[in-house]
Amino acid sequence: MSALTIESLHAGYRKRPVLKDLSLAPVQPGTVVALLGANAAGKSTLLRTLAGQLRPTSGSLRLGEHELIRLDAHTRRRLIAYLPQSLPAAGALFAWEAVSTACSAAHPGKSARARDQLTEAVFTRLGIAALALRRMGELSGGQRQMLGLAQALVRQTPLLLLDEPTSALDPRWQLEVLNVIREDALAREATILLVVHDLNLAVRFCDRVVVLDGGHVIAEGAPATALTPAVLRQAYGIAGRIEHCSQGKPMVIADHALPHLHGETA
Secondary structure, rough: OOOOEEEEEEEEOOOOOEEEEEEEEEOOOEEEEEOOOOOOHHHHHHHHHHOOOOOEEEEEEEEEEEHHOOOOOOHHHHEEEEEOOOOEEEEEEEEHHHHHHHHHHHHHOOOOHHHHHHHHHHHHHHHHHHHHOOHHHHHHHHHHHHHHHHHOOOOOOOOEEEEOOOOOEEEEEEHHHHHHHHHHHHHHHHHEEEEEEHHHHHHHHOEEEEEEEEEEEEEEEHHHHOOOOOHHHHHEEEEEEEEEEEOOOEEEEEEOOOOOOOOOOO
């Protein structure tokens, strides 16, 4: 397994640059990284660029020996799984079929039995076996989000990109999902980047945080040290701090929102 490196990245949309000279310290295999920041800070743009959905104007994106910008479609599917914010379609497919199809596309060389075993294992790990024979159109938004995650996990890629994978989930399922994500990173030595808005989930489950503001990295490192009061102020416009709970675990306390600066817009 090899490190993910991002150097001098410029990327965005037509006539609207978003990421500006963005570089990160190398991300080692087995690491879970939370991408943090306010709305429109550049988090989803970074994931989409890594996934190959946006072509950067300049910079380098490497996973070990692979330059991600130049990957052919087959190699990209083998190396990268991407879960966007949008939910899987609410169609007539059974949930099992939706995940099994993703597994077959990612592992064409495996036998049908081996692919079935992989699919079953993902349903079991996520605790959603009861959904396997239900149609996607019958599922709630949260259940479809779980199926989207199952489709990403079953591919077993070395780089996994997750855009708000817990946004439609209640607190119990948020904890279940992030436990599985962390276990997956460790078991496979996968590199996982995820966008999350809940700072305390990031502090609890992620090895590193990268805080973006206006397309720039303003802080990165261990959550308990990177999320300083100054960073929380700049990134989110809040007065906040890191404290420790009765079990000694760090947690973010948001005291209050700060007044908008003159001319600032939401």
